[in-house]
Amino acid sequence: MKNFVTTIVVLFGFFIASADRHRNEPFTDRALYNLKTIANIVAKKPIVDIDSANVNLFYQKYPKLKKYKSDVMTLYKNRKYNTIWFDNKGLIEFANLLYSKASQLENEGLNFNLAYRDKIDAIFNKGTNADLSPVNTEIMLSTMYIFYAKKVFHGIDSNKFEQIDWFLPRKNVSYTSLLDSILAAPQLLDKNEKQLFGQYYKLREALTRYREIEKSGDWPLIETNPLVPIHHLGDSSKTIGQVRHRLFVTGDLKKDSKSNVFDPELMEGVLKFNRRNGYRPNHYIGPRQINRMNIPIEKYIKTIIVNMERCRWIPPALAKEQELIIVNIPAFKLVYFKNGERALESRVFVGINMMETVIFSSSISRIVFSPYWNVPRSIVENEIKPAMKKDPDYLEKKNMEWNDGKVRQKPGEKNALGLVKFVFPNTYDIYLHDTPYKTNFEVDIPLFSHGCINMQKAKELALLILKNNPDWPPEKVDKAMNGGKEITYVLKKKIPIHIGYFTTWVNDADEINFYFDIYQKDNSLADLLFDYDSE
Template sequence: MKNFTLSILLLLFSFSNAHAYQTKSKTAASKTTVATKIPSSRNTVKIDNVIIYKFLTQYPKLKTYRNDLLSLYKNRSYTSIWLKGGRVIEFADLLYSKTTELEQEGLNSKFAYKDKVDNIFSQQLKKIPATTNNELLLSSMYIFYAKKVYKGIDSDKIKEIGWFLPQKNLSYSSLLTTLLDDPQALNKDEKLLFDQYYKLRDVLQKYREIERNGTWNFIKRDSLIREYKPGDTAKTIGQIRQRLAVTGDLLQDSKSDVYDEELIKGVLNYKKRNGYNQDPVVNFSQINRMNVPIAQYIKTILVNMERCRWIAPELTKAPEYIIVNIPSYKLFYKRDGITELESNVFVGGTMNETVIFSGDIKYLVFSPYWNIPTSIVQSEIKTAMQTDKNYLSSNDMEWNNGNVRQKPGPKNPLGKVKFIFPNSNDIYLHGTPSKDLFDSEYRAYSHGCINVNKSEELAFLILKNDPDWPAERIRSAMDGGKETTCFLKNKLPVHMGYFTSWVNDAGEVSFFHDIYERDDRLAELLYSDEVK
């Protein structure tokens, strides 16, 4: 009897506990459901694929973010990123502020559901509902900002306009981790964006201020005067002085109409910045360029900021590398971040554009043969042979079954050395015997390769630390008349870039002619992609 009574008591106790557990579970589930709708200090939001799908159905303009949202939350175990304790995290406030001030980043883009996000932040003095929609709206705002500022326009469109430099692999999840750890990286971080971007951004603010102040005055020319030189007096000279004070080439505007020593310094600085020869004479062409509306210069800055977004910052972090800026006709050899050589170059003409891409110099060829491209043989050499039967021999050329090559020597257009970075475009760097041509301000004459004025100096610098190639051996190989190959122990990165505006380390901006007419096409793509 006692055993029977004990069994009954145990059964009743177990039933009581089970009922209590079920009641507690239902209450907790009810509280969890309510927590996604009303403020609570223990609010949390869980995100899954179904929730993201429903969100994008409700906000269809964000459907292109689907994979990015899924990846973002997968890497964070599908937990809330932005909503903690009924409030948005502090970093979200900073991100929201940056998103509403995109003009400072050279963009006029607007987030598709900006009004919804505005509503979230208008409730900041109160606790806001920790709903999945609010959470996903903030994540979408983050992806929107990251795409616009850190990535730029679609990579397929970039290739369509002929840009083949390596593009950065942007992980929105990794980027977010970086920004959450250091929110000030939103303002500037050269690990996230090519450092030239920030320099152009500073200049953009300066030029916009000039535009607001209305000091970009038109320079009136006297049609009877073709150029202005030191010692001249004219109202136009006073207007040039005023412009150079605005651009910072002169420290101040003395209001003088006399072309004096002070103005000479300003003119020479202006010319140096913008790729002109260093003489103090100001001609009609240069005044016409000064009269380009400031809005056009601002547009140029904007498209070059966009180009900077495509470049992986580590591209210019190698111990040594070469960069060629096609519009400025300049080559820079950098070692440990220092420019060791700057040289004028020739680039491809409009019918033979130099391709924008990267490669690695693997070897140098001293006293090189020039294997003349078939296109040149067909279009130039054969025609010359028809009019002069001694054309080949008089130009140190050899014929072999339709192929033509030119022997090493003073007539060889490759000069004393060429720098090979194997590529499908058959582009390389080389010297030239025609040094006087580098005095020309327009230097887009080559068939696509890069003619380097200081090619010999470049070779010495590249091999400076190679004990197998002392200076005497290099000089002998250059002058020996016999083709000699020198393989580098470490490959040397070389980048062909296209920047029509560039800021140096002193903060001085240069503007170059858009020789391949790329800026307008890029501007169209940039502006058509604004409100997304």
């Protein structure tokens, strides 16, 4: 009883002191809050009482935040309407941390453009008046949390995906579970690989580096001489010196010797630049490379930001699957992971013009050796029939035949599908297959398909998939590929395949790679992203 009386005396003194400070003011929200605080501490109740009525009233008062209402309401329902941002001492420290992260959203390639930001700033800036009651302060901070979590961990709304033809599965975000985890471990605000695909954080570091370059202004235009468009080892010119400096700035060279001579050291930097930017390993400097180097730094930055957004959509667990295939369309690359390790990389070529390869996910269920190619009706009508009119023997020359009113190409080395194809269910009539056109892989942009994915190392992939399968030794695989008879093997375990679109990627050596935006998707996504970011 003595302790209880002492507590009452102390708290009453606190209230009197507060009232004295405000003696020339009307009975304000702050005074009411102090009185309520005393009662709540004595009764061991929450400092701020939240209920659905409070939330409804808040969004009536601040209508520009109404789109966050549903998620905020769910957040409080899941937490049984307990206060999140206050304890007996006032605002919890995590509130300051979240505000700091939101204020630095540019580090995530985003902007802190939440409506009524001035009131949020006033909550945390001493000497300013937020003009918010404790209840409204609580709900305003919860709104800021949802805003931040949506921007960073979720990205643009899923209903906009149809505009960018992205059909890969998107991760789900529980804002309640996310909040619980970062309240328990605040460092997850900086890096949370359970919520964000690991590539996101690599791109974020690259964004920081490229913004530092932009800030330094060290991105001068490389001058060219139209009379000398190509530079080889041993050549000397002012352009070569400028290229050397650019490769030093981008990290392709460790130092800048200031030399205008195309020496072996510069050659190493050129080869690295070519590899990072989707070019074949050409041992010269030509107009295409210089044009690439002369792209304004802000465009590189925009490319990084756009691909960070794509990373927000990817379920982090995808990278932890023990067996899967990933195709990156702009990189013209396929990677096969087996037992969690990178088992194979292969060049691919994809669809062009009106037959773009679709961005989606499926699972390989069958391997077909010595496949028939059932020619799509559109190709029959637009290509084969006109060719038959010019040459009646066209089908025979192409090893094709009519089958039940359709055209198919018989198995063999000249079959458009090559010697093996990998089948995965989809509505786009797309599959992965070998090709007889191997020379197409020797160019920078190997575009040459009607939408399917043509693979350089198809035989190697089949052998790896069937490795350690006693029923399919290498000799049997080779015979099945060259037997002239279609043979299908149904996989005992399906292999996930994900066909994605990333125009920049940081590899395991922390080198940033930029690829050609062959389908011109970056600009359309940037428009959506920056429009979303301006809301």
